[in-house]
């Protein structure tokens with residue numbers, strides 16, 4: 001990511017006809033909400049995610065990430081490559097606490113380093 | 117400040133909640149402010165914490181900040197920032213499973229009540245009345261009804277958004293290397309984008325602050341420590357309290373969204389090769405899961421969606437340094453928050469604003485958080 005200078009917006013927020021289009025399906029975030037987040041000062045994909053929850057749902061942004069990046073890029077005039085990507089997080093798929101809690105029980109190598 | 121201008125009245129190093137909230141308060145007073153952030157807004161602990169807004173179990177030296185924030189700022193912060201910070205004031209339970217835990221908790225309670233905080237010890241059964249999902253393993257707990265939790269992402273970005281509205285400038289992607297004096301005052305910030313200049317500099321870059329302060333001869337004993345947090349799928353509302361345990365098995369709460377936000381340490385992260393990165397460790401999540409299930413058996417089949425790691429800036433004696441540095445006129449420092457700076461941040465920024473503008477903190481007593489309190493024993 002390069003240098004991004006953020007200052008107060010000078011123009012009023014202008015709604016667009018397709019603002020109600022859903023972009024992040026897991027969390028039901030619309031194009032208009034993402035545009036407004038950029039207007040409010042959010043620039044990177046992680047900032048928009050933290051501000052709106054776009055990409056925070058069950059699919060962890062696998063569906064909407066490119067679309068969200070495209071909207072931020074066109075609203076902020078910054079190329080999508082400069083805006084980062086959603087950080088991949090463990091676990092890769094949702095799993096219960098019970099399952100994860102037991103996941104190191106039978107693995108000797110890991111068990112050695114585990115605190116009780 | 118113009119976009120290509122490299123100077124401001126005040127330069128703030130670090131775009132976490134301390135930097136964003138102080139930028140907001142200064143800009144509101146009409147001061148020209150520039151925040152320099154190495155990565156993104158809220159890249160550090162400010163976006164990685166578990167949202168606890170807690171007065172109980174704090175060192176009494178920083179309790180005035182916590183009590184001021186809870187009495188005067190948190191209840192109306194959503195309106196002030198024009199964003200829902202999801203502040204919930206449903207109390208904090210700190211749980212004990214053994215007699216030793218209960219004794220440790222009782223001692224903490226005594227200290228806090230001595231300075232006027234309403235916190236008391238309750239039995240396991242009383243704790244289960246407050247939070248019915250808790251297992252029989254809980255023997256006793258400390259209970260502070262005025263504690264609570266909030267959404268750290270919205271709070272940090274809310275301060276950022278308002279700071280922008282009042283005219284502050286933020287520059288991200290700029291790494292600060294050090295500071296330089298001009299005619300006896302600190303004036304220049306050395307970065308990978310050249311030199312920036314200000315009349316006054318606030319250093320609040322978390323654990324990275326130590327090395328930056330070193331460049332003007334100031335050393336504060338702060339080290340970093342990794343802690344991890346995970347969130348679960350959405351559940352129906354089950355409990356509203358902020359939770360912690362005497363044994364530090366885990367801490368956390370159920371968010372407004374319905375997901376549980378729970379965190380803690382595995383205990384052995386320090387011995388891995390990637391300890392100083394923001395990466396999670398494979399032993400931590402299983403250990404935290406088992407810890408949570410012991411206290412809350414009903415959560416065993418709740419799915420974990422994601423987890424992450426963050427760094428604490430741990431100060432040698434357990435409380436932060438928030439002060440003007442007399443050997444380096446023009447420099448204010450605020451770091452060493454020891455893993456619980458989020459809840460006090462809205463009050464810390466009031467103190468910082470006064471330190472910068474008036475030379476001293478008048479509203480809140482931070483006299484025990486002075487930078488020159490460290491001396492080797494003996």
Ligand SMILES: Cc1cc2nc3c(=O)[nH]c(=O)nc-3n(C[C@H](O)[C@H](O)[C@H](O)COP(=O)(O)OP(=O)(O)OC[C@H]3O[C@@H](n4cnc5c(N)ncnc54)[C@H](O)[C@@H]3O)c2cc1C
Nearest residue numbers: 130132133134154160161162165168292426456457458459
């Ligand atoms: C896992 C975890 C759980 C926590 N839980 C709680 C809790 O429940 N309750 C609570 O009150 N507190 C909690 N905390 C602590 C709290 O998050 C921190 O005390 C608080 O966020 C500190 O804010 P800050 O602005 O000082 O630091 P940070 O948010 O870390 O911000 C510092 C910023 O400085 C930037 N920076 C670093 N080096 C440089 C450089 N050289 N040049 C430019 N910029 C730089 C970083 O990128 C970062 O954005 C937790 C912390 C963690 C990690």
